[in-house]
Amino acid sequence: MVKNIPAGLRIFTWAFVALVLIFVLAPLIVVAGVSVSESQFIAFPPTGFSLRWFAAIFESDSYVRALLTSLKLAVLVTVGATVVGAGAAIAIHRGRLPGMGLLAGLFLSPLILPSIIFAIGLLMLWSATVGPVSFWALWIGHMVIALPYVIRTTLAVLSESDPFLEEAARTMGAARWQRIVYVVLPQCAPGLAAGAFFAFNISFDEAVVALFLRTPDLVTLPIQIYNQLEFSPDPVVAAVSTLMMGMTVLLIAIIDRFLGIQRFVGT
């Protein structure tokens, strides 16, 4: 435990940590609580126990459609961002292209530049050149946001890889594509896997780009929730939200297996 904290302060320390954890977890716990409540009103603490709101999700056309849209989008974003991100990360890691440091910064900039600024630009550009926004506009928007995560996790793994393995493959006569496929990509694998699950989570949970690019036919799950919250929240919203949280817990566990969550944090 924390040995260097004096005994008298220790109790305050733990009380502080407990309070902060309760604070950051409170909205999540409340949503989960509401979702299993029997009451047809939003109620916390929950009264009774019932899973009927979860069943109600699948009886509602709008939720099922939003769920399918979100899943399809997240899967396609994951595939796209992982493939594109792998190439970019390998090129950044090798650093043989001129100005690659600058390009690396450019690749990672969607991480820190607020997505509302880019979302509105994308909406305007798409409308001016392509026409009304569609599923593919949303896909491209989410790709830009997910890409930095794949690049970052892959770079983290590559930075610890052995640079001489590729050299050895070259000496043994491996062609360029063979070195990439048999030597470099297997080394990237844990980072790519972690990045892929990040990409899925981000695309599935993202609300800002999806809100700007929504049309009556193009509604993702977070936007369906947002619409419902603006209109009138009911326990079904809580059930959908709980479903999404369950997905997040699962993804964190998977990312931790592949990369170690601590390494992603950078500690």
Add this chain to the structure above:
Amino acid sequence: MRDRFEDLTLAGPGLLLIALAFLLPLFEMFRLSIVGPGGGFTAEHFVRFLTDPYYLGVVWRTISLSLLITAICAIVGFPLAYVMSRVGPRLRLWLIVLIILPLMTSVVVRTFGWMVLLGRGGLVPFTLWKMGFVGRNFTLMHTEAAIVIGMVQVLLPFTTLSILGVVMKIDRRLEEASRTMGASFLATLRTVVLPLAMPGIVAGSLLAFTLSVSSFITPSLLGGVRLPVVAGSIYDAATKTLEWNFAAAQSVILLVGVLVVLVPYMKLSGRRNG
């Protein structure tokens, strides 16, 4: 040369994506912000925003709330990160997971949780009422307090993890040396750990501030229509009143404001990594 060509092939799709789907939209936003109704250059959208007391009020609310939110995140985040850095590895893993879980949960879901907690009859107003702090059952929804509470919850994990990354790298022998020389724990924390953690605290705060000034889902749901923020005003102009040039001008102003804060952030975090 062939090596470069190979790397260019690898990075190509990504570069194309960033150029067409990230840089070009930003460029389009700039273009629209200075185009007048009949075409040609105009500054009227900027003038309209910067001279209207209503919009200046929106800007002021956004900045002052963001400063408060950022300050709370830093003040709570530093001790939390310190404790996290000094516990055993197993407990630290659990604490990190508990901090990352809300971070990776959709902002919409978290805001919904606060709507339940802060609304009329919600747990927070109800408890305050029962404990006698307030005279009657009331709602915290559609107040600036609700925005601050919701936004701190959204941004605290960011700040904490950013500080944690720096505190973890502080040589513990420095603390021991300070203690051996007779400094108390709190004095050591203040004079040794805090200054060394400063780059992390500043970087985390700069990031929290930029995310705070540009967020609108949490402020619009918790603050309601009477307490608009800049990002909400952009959203309304772009999707409700369909004044795209005006929305673009506001976005450019927001972007410039964000970049002013982000440049020192990148210098700080770049030095840390390099």
